[in-house]
Amino acid sequence: MAARVSERDRDALKGLMPDILRDLYGITALGRAFKCPSPDHDDSDPSAHYYESDQAVHCFGCGRTWDVFDLVGMRDGIDGFRERAEAVAAYAGYRLEDDGGLTAKRRPRNKPKPRPPFEFPREAGAQDVSSACFDAFCAFYEQGNEVGRRYLRWRGLDDADIARFGLGFARNPKAVMSQFRVYEPEALGYIVIPFWNRDFTEVRYCMARTVSRGGVRNKEWRPKGVASPLYNEWMLSASLPVVYVTEGLIDAMALAKATGKHAMALGGIGNAKRFSQVVYHTPAGLRPRKVMVCMDEDAEGRKAAAKIAADLSAIGVPRVVLPPYPGDAKDADEWLCAMRGEAWDYEEICQFEGDDCPLYVTRWRDGRI
Ligand SMILES: [Zn+2]
Secondary structure, three states: OOOOOOHHHHHHHHOOHHHHHHHHHOOOOOOOOEOOOOOOOOOOOOOEEEEOOOOEEEEOOOOOEEOHHHHHHHHHOOOOHHHHHHHHHHHHOOOOOOOOOOOOOOOOOOOOOOOOOOOOOOOOOOOOOHHHHHHHHHHOOOOOOHHHHHHHHHOOOOHHHHHHHOOEEEOOHHHOOOOOOOOOOOEEEEEEEEEEOOOOOOEEEEEEEEEEOOOOOOOEEOOOOOOOOOEOHHHHHOOOOOEEEEOOHHHHHHHHHHHOOEEEEOOOHHHHHHHHHHHHOOOHHHOOOOEEEEOOOOHHHHHHHHHHHHHHHHHOOOEEEOOOOHHHOOOHHHHHHHHOOOOOOEEEEEEEOOOOOOEEEEEEOOOOO
């Protein structure tokens, strides 16, 4: 038999409803009506309220009422009061009292652990090269290296973006990360894209894009023998309200610039598997509350988008698959270049709340360029 939950814990946890609503649902204005949390209720006109006296949520649309245990239980598909209480405590960072151990002796279970559907992501990245990345950033502004900034401007990125994304320029990427082995006879240099951590204090992986007026053997170079993390992988464990995920690194920057939101990149479709692994092995409370899947507009991209959407659904993370870009743009960067400063906007037109994980459908607010 599972351990009991003390009365004191029960009361304390019940009082955490506002925290749970804020952290798991993004609801902060408790005096106002909000969207019904029930996945069975397509609540287009917010009809749920929080009642402080009962520490409960009630929906006038479907008539359901939840205390904090019901709410988290429904959200995460957890049965059993002790289990629900543990989930609430985990989300709120609350430590349950020990129940004295008299009734609580948990028998060790011999049941074999089921294999997780997503393996643990493998160790990625190498030594910290942040100091070399700072040098590469400065190199953009050294005389003779103007071509780096011209290249980025042509892709729709300016000086503010160079600083914002911590980009760099190098005549040979080896100077930034020793594992690079590039061979580009006609290269004028390389745009170095460091994979910064959240605080801009550490870089364990970079990509390098060839800048050339002539032929290019390889558009994008990677350090040899180093497993690639996702670009901005930290965004998957920062409790962000929404994260955009693209195929290419420049696309992530284009989207971040155009939407002002957090954007990360797979750095190649092959990394789609790692994406799902990382999300799966991130505690639920730290995952993004919503993921916008923005793959390229081609057969491979659409396949990857469908795979990621299915994985996120299995894990229980709401996701949106972006519709095709207007104006036949193939990816976010093409669209950014095409719109030349015009507003970028889309709307969510309907929500299917099937199964246990909503899928939003979007369309561009203005279809013309
Ligand atoms: Zn409802």
